[in-house]
Amino acid sequence: MLVSHELRTPLNAVTGYTELLRDGIPEPLPEKSLKYVERIMQAPSICST
Numbered sequence: 001m002l003v004s005h006e007l008r009t010p011l012n013a014v015t016g017y018t019e020l021l022r023d024g025i026p027e028p029l030p031e032k033s034l035k036y037v038e039r040i041m042q043a044p045s046i047c048s049t
Contacts, residue, residue: 011044 018040
């Protein structure tokens, strides 16, 4: 499923913030929250296939 640029741009912003959370910025997340973050990180790759 290919996604138009109208959706990709906001997804890129979400991905950027998600990477910060995964990296522990502003503070480390609990393990349960990291599982959700990893799931969010997978979403853009699903949209580009």
